[in-house]
Amino acid sequence: MGIVSTIEDALTGRTEKSADESGPESTGAYWCDDCGVRIRDVEVAAEGLDHDDEGTPQCPDCGDAMRFERSHADGCAC
Ligand SMILES: [Zn+2]
Numbered sequence: 460m461g462i463v464s465t466i467e468d469a470l471t472g473r474t475e476k477s478a479d480e481s482g483p484e485s486t487g488a489y490w491c492d493d494c495g496v497r498i499r500d501v502e503v504a505a506e507g508l509d510h511d512d513e514g515t516p517q518c519p520d521c522g523d524a525m526r527f528e529r530s531h532a533d534g535c536a537c
Contacts, residue, residue, distance in 0.1 A: 489525035491518035498525070 488499045496518055498506055508516040515524040 485530060487527055487529040489516050489527055491521065491523060491525050493523065494518055494520040496520055496525070500527070 485499045485501045488497050489503065490497050498508065498516065498519075503516045506519065508519060509522075510516055511524050513524075515527070517523065518525050
């Protein structure tokens with residue numbers, strides 16, 4: 460019986476979706492061009508990245524300062 464109920468649980472739509480849509484607004488993402496690492500600004504804290512003297516997040520792989528790129532969603536160039 461234990462196995463059956465486990466399967467039922469799996470089939471009854473108990474999917475724990477991480478609600479990306481309702482997450483905090485992101486204004487852009489930090490890139491490390493060398494490593495191809497991309498981390499959204501709202502995820503920097505969650506990733507626990509170090510920051511350099513200017514407050515720029517540092518690449519978790521190589522430790523270089525990352526390049527900020529604004530998302531195109533609010534890309535007003537005014
Ligand atoms: Zn890197």
